[in-house]
Amino acid sequence: MSQTVDLSIPSFPTLFDSSMLSTLDSCERKFYNEYVQHLSPLAISPDLHAGGAFAEGISVVRTCIYVHQMSTDDALAEGTEAMMRYWGDFEPPHNHNKTCERMIMALHYYFHEAWPVESDHIHPIMLAGDKPAVEFSFAIPMEVRHPETNDPITFGGRFDMLGEYRESLLAIVDEKTTKALGDYWTQQWDMRGQFLGYTYAAGQHGYRADICIIRGIAILKTKFHHLEVPVTFPNWMVERWWEQANEKVARAKAKWLSGEWTYSFGDACSAWGGCTYKSLCMTDKPELQYGNFQRRMWNPLEKDPTWPIGGPKSEYVGNVNDLK
Secondary structure: OOOOOOOOOOOOOOEEOHHHHHHHHHOHHHHHHHHHOOEEEOOOOHHHHHHHHHHHHHHHHHHHHHOOOOOHHHHHHHHHHHHHHHHOOOOOOOOOOOOHHHHHHHHHHHHHHHOOHHHOOEEEOEEOOOEEOEEEEEEEEEEEEOOOOOOEEEEEEEEEEEEEEOOOEEEEEEEEEEOOOOHHHHOOOOOOHHHHHHHHHHHHOOOOOOEEEEEEEEEOOOOEEEEEEEEOOOHHHHHHHHHHHHHHHHHHHHHHHHOOOOOOOOHHHOHHHOOOOHHHHOOOOHHHHHHHEEEOOOOOOOOOOOOOOOOOOOOOOOOHHHHO
16 A cells, blocks of 8 residues: 655755754754755854865866966966955854954965975875866665655765875775864774765766775864875675665654654763754744744755855745745
8 A cells, every 4th residue: 555645844855964864863853954854043154154265266276277277376366256256254252263364365375385296295086087086976875765756765975086096095085174183083984974975976987986084174263184084895885874874864764754754862961062952942833933043955965064145044934834
């Protein structure tokens, strides 16, 4: 017998990424609010926007150098302009380290002091048409079918570069901006689903990555630090990740069909300064609080998945009837 679906409830996501899977692990209700209801705080994340601007600058500089054969300084001039266009008129909170000016300085630090092109041990591989493998995006079908369309749900994302590491290994490279590069930062990647997903997806596109390289740039008030962390994943771990990813999506599909999304009542409520959806969970009628949020479609194929088309704006969401 076919499942009867209540079409008055929000649509189920057609595309998943590692952030969505991680959120589903931590709290089903947060997943529902963020990726099914598409609710977001009115404020844009300054860290995600700064990271997106930095990724834009890195991509433009590499393209200028490896495709157009430009000098590092000329490429940085192009990358700086690209970052400024990307940044727009966004204003981060007062005393936040990741201002537009500081992120541009971090871009110059990356290519002049941290990893200058002439001495860098990683270079992008060239794809068809002499295109460097920067901003490697992917979208691959999963084993779970969408509850409304019956098409395969897609697993997607992007990483900064697919390159040759020390002239012998195929490497997935991803840059991270952060506030500090301590022990916690260096030790958080060896079972990170994000990079297991990158490795699996690259393999599905015909590129069996040997290693993942995570490059960190710490943005401090008056200086910068940098660090590179290599991580390798055995085949069995990558395959186990893929099996688990499909099981998690299947679980989310079952929750969507039943309409029963459980609350964490645990660490997810207070981690990283507190869940942004906590106010919804602390009221008997969360639909009355929707006006404090705006709609935002999470897009993992973008440099900043949270940035609304046309920039941030205040949008009145209304009550549960408006969302229908």
